[in-house]
Amino acid sequence: MRVAVLDLGLGNLLSIKRALERQGADVSILSGWDGGTDLPPAIVLPGVGAFRDGISALGRFKGAIEMAKGGGATVLGICLGMQLLLSKSYEGGEYEGLNLIKGEVVKLPPSVKVPHMGWNSIRILKRSPITDGVADGEFFYFVHSYHCALQEDVAIAETEYGTKVVAMVEKRNIFGTQFHPEKSGAAGARIIRNFLEVSKR
Amino acid sequence: MALTKRIIPCLDVDRGRVVKGIRFKDLKDAGDPVEQALTYERQGADEIVFLDITASSDFRETVYEMIKKTAYSLSIPFTVGGGLRSSIDVRKVLLAGADKASLNTAAVMNPEVIREGAEVFGSQCIVVAIDAKRAGPGRWEVYTYGGRRPTGLDAIEWARRAEQMGAGEILLTSMDYDGSKDGYDIELTKAVSRAVNIPVIASGGAGNPEHICRALVEGEADAALAASIFHYGEYSVEDVKRHLKGKGVSVRL
Numbered sequence: 001m002r003v004a005v006l007d008l009g010l011g012n013l014l015s016i017k018r019a020l021e022r023q024g025a026d027v028s029i030l031s032g033w034d035g036g037t038d039l040p041p042a043i044v045l046p047g048v049g050a051f052r053d054g055i056s057a058l059g060r061f062k063g064a065i066e067m068a069k070g071g072g073a074t075v076l077g078i079c080l081g082m083q084l085l086l087s088k089s090y091e092g093g094e095y096e097g098l099n100l101i102k103g104e105v106v107k108l109p110p111s112v113k114v115p116h117m118g119w120n121s122i123r124i125l126k127r128s129p130i131t132d133g134v135a136d137g138e139f140f141y142f143v144h145s146y147h148c149a150l151q152e153d154v155a156i157a158e159t160e161y162g163t164k165v166v167a168m169v170e171k172r173n174i175f176g177t178q179f180h181p182e183k184s185g186a187a188g189a190r191i192i193r194n195f196l197e198v199s200k201r
Numbered sequence: 202m203a204l205t206k207r208i209i210p211c212l213d214v215d216r217g218r219v220v221k222g223i224r225f226k227d228l229k230d231a232g233d234p235v236e237q238a239l240t241y242e243r244q245g246a247d248e249i250v251f252l253d254i255t256a257s258s259d260f261r262e263t264v265y266e267m268i269k270k271t272a273y274s275l276s277i278p279f280t281v282g283g284g285l286r287s288s289i290d291v292r293k294v295l296l297a298g299a300d301k302a303s304l305n306t307a308a309v310m311n312p313e314v315i316r317e318g319a320e321v322f323g324s325q326c327i328v329v330a331i332d333a334k335r336a337g338p339g340r341w342e343v344y345t346y347g348g349r350r351p352t353g354l355d356a357i358e359w360a361r362r363a364e365q366m367g368a369g370e371i372l373l374t375s376m377d378y379d380g381s382k383d384g385y386d387i388e389l390t391k392a393v394s395r396a397v398n399i400p401v402i403a404s405g406g407a408g409n410p411e412h413i414c415r416a417l418v419e420g421e422a423d424a425a426l427a428a429s430i431f432h433y434g435e436y437s438v439e440d441v442k443r444h445l446k447g448k449g450v451s452v453r454l
Contacts, residue, residue, distance in 0.1 A: 011322055014272050014298040022276075049323060113423065115325050115369055117400050119205045119247055119453040139205065139453040141247075141278060143325045160202040183278045183300065185242065 001196050002040035006064070007031045008057035010049025016078065019182035020044070023193045032060035039067055042199035047079030047180055051091040051105060051146070054084050058098065065098060074173045074199035075100075079144055082169060082176030091146050100174055103150035112162035115145045120179075122157040122167045130175050130194045131157065131168070138187045140167070140179035147178065203451045206417045207247035207424035208438050209402060210431045212237055214253050214283075217263030234267050235274050241431070242277050244438035247453060249275065250303070250372070250426060253283035265297045272298025282330055282372070288317040295322055303328040303372055306345040309352055309359070312366045319367025324399075327370075329363040331356055333389055334376040341375075341389050348376050356389070357396045364397045371397060372426065375405040382408030382429070390420030402426050410436060410444035417450055 003025040005013055013029055020027045025042075033039060043064060058065065068075045077085050086097045089105035097105070108114050119139040124131055142159070148166040157168035159178075169176040175195060181188035213220045218232040231237070238249045251271070253264045261284070268281055281294045282303025291302040291314070307314050308329050318327040332348045333341040333356035341356035360371050373393050375386035383406055390403045403422035407413055413425045430436050442452045 011326075012272075012296050012298055014269075015276075015300075018273055019276065048326075113398050113400055115399070116204065117325060117370065118207050118423070121202050121205075121453075123202060137202075142204075143278075145324070161204055180278075183276065185276050189276065 001042065001200060002026050002028070003042040003044060003196070003199075004028055004030045004033075004040040004064070005044045005046060006058070006061055008046065008049060008054050010046075010053055010057070010080075012048075013046055016044060016046050016182045019189065019192050020196070022189065023196055025196055030061070030064075033064040035063040039064055039073055041073055042196065043068060043073045043075045045075065045077040045081030045084060047081050049080055051080065051083060051089040051097075052093065052095050054080050055089075055095055055097060058084060068174065069100060071173050074195070075175065076195045077174075077176040078182070079178060079180055082178055083146060083148060085169070085174060085176055086148055087151070089146065101150065101154055101169060101171055101176075102152040103148055105146045106149050107146055108144075108165075109162040115143055116161045116165070117143050120159045120161060122159050122179075124157050126156045126170075128156045128170050129198045130170060130191060132194050132197075133190050134187060140177075140181070140184040140187060142179045144178060205247070205451045205453045206422075206445065207402075208245075208413070208441055208452070209248045209250055209424055209426045210241045210246050210438060211250040211252055211404070211426050211428045213428070214251050214255070214264065214267060216255050216260045217267045220254070235270050238271055238275050238279065241438060242275060245442055245454065246277065246438045247424070248277060249279040251279065251281045251283075253281065255284065265293060268294060268297035268299050280328055282328065288314050288321070291318040291327070292321070295326055301326050301328050301370070303330045305330040305332065308363065309343060309345050309354065312362065315363060315366035315368050319369070324367050324369035327368050328372050329360075329368040329370070330372040330374065331360060331363070331393075332374050332376050335386075335389070339388070339392065341392075344376060357392055360393045360397050364399050368399060370400045370402065372402045372404060373422075378406030379404070381406050384408065384412035385416035385420060385425070387415055387420045390416055390422050394421040394423070400424060410441045413441055414445055414448050414450060417445070418448070
């Protein structure tokens with residue numbers, strides 16, 4: 001299974017690359033895509049950095065995003081990668097997102113310590129192939145200061161941290177996790193394996 | 202559903218090899234950081250901290266090699282600290298594959314290092330480690346250079362400042378209790394936990410699971426770091442978590 005990890009230049013991609021490889025994926029790290037080569041059927045938007053830098057770096061992948069929009073590739077956005085899928089973010093200003101999913105990225109409430117850092121359990125709202133074999137209440141590793149306020153009904157799992165926090169989204173061929181599956185032990189590995197399975201279809 | 206309290210085993214590393222590691226029969230190589238870390242991952246550790254104690258700068262590169270190998274195998278987050286002098290060192294540690302870099306002396310000498318790291322990689326990657334020693338009632342002084350040099354800084358003030366500069370987490374070690382196995386400094390832990398709005402990891406003094414419980418409940422820490430109680434096989438991470446769960450503390454088990 002060929003998978004492209006989009007390198008947004010915001011940090012180390014070793015963990016996500018290895019997590020995909022452990023599940024048998026053939027991973028290429030792309031620093032841009034202009035349509036010149038075959039785009040792998042599965043695309044991962046990795047999870048570190050600030051929204052502004054991430055969305056700016058995605059300018060190098062316009063073709064790939066268009067392909068994904070048309071259903072030509074299955075996408076997994078992780079943490080910031082999921083937030084980039086939304087319409088808008090208020091992280092460090094106000095920035096337009098990819099608008100693949102309607103919603104806004106907003107700061108976690110002041111009642112809790114920020115970042116939301118550590119293992120939290122998820123409540124599965126809607127069963128999906130990507131949560132196949134994942135128990136309701138399973139723990140995943142979260143690290144984030146902003147979260148997704150969705151304006152369409154695409155949340156498939158949530159957690160709680162001062163407020164209800166969207167943990168996973170699914171919209172046709174687009175998936176997102178607010179947590180880091182590549183840092184979430186066996187449960188995270190299961191999500192990654194499921195994503196690869198879904199991408200094969 | 203609630204954010205769980207984290208249990209974090211700490212491994213001391215010298216020239217890329219674990220010193221005072223876990224002593225289990227099934228370990229092929231007790232000095233191998235990867236094997237040690239994976240053992241803790243299997244026991245249910247929430248994160249791992251590596252403290253590099255390599256004294257000679259001639260062997261500085263060994264830590265980056267170790268980070269690469271660890272990142273290759275581990276599927277939980279890990280932090281690397283010890284001897285990081287500048288934002289260049291922070292960058293090297295993070296790009297080698299560590300999830301977080303822990304700054305201690307360098308942050309005190311030049312707090313801008315915290316800001317630089319946080320701006321480039323995000324606050325969540327920058328841990329500020331504070332070694333604190335009791336200086337009077339309700340007062341603790343920050344020490345640097347592995348606890349050898351007093352700085353005159355107040356630990357609570359320094360924790361607040363580190364947060365302002367962009368630290369994502371505080372790793373707080375009580376020098377008075379470290380190695381004592383008598384329990385954590387609850388008063389210090391609580392004072393710092395209440396002073397900042399970022400997670401605090403309590404460290405220094407764990408001798409049994411109840412000590413860890415007290416640091417998390419009475420000390421209000423978000424996580425607890427321990428070394429020797431795990432290394433000597435007295436308690437596994439799972440034993441500690443079972444104890445915590447029995448006391449009503451939310452843990453990943």
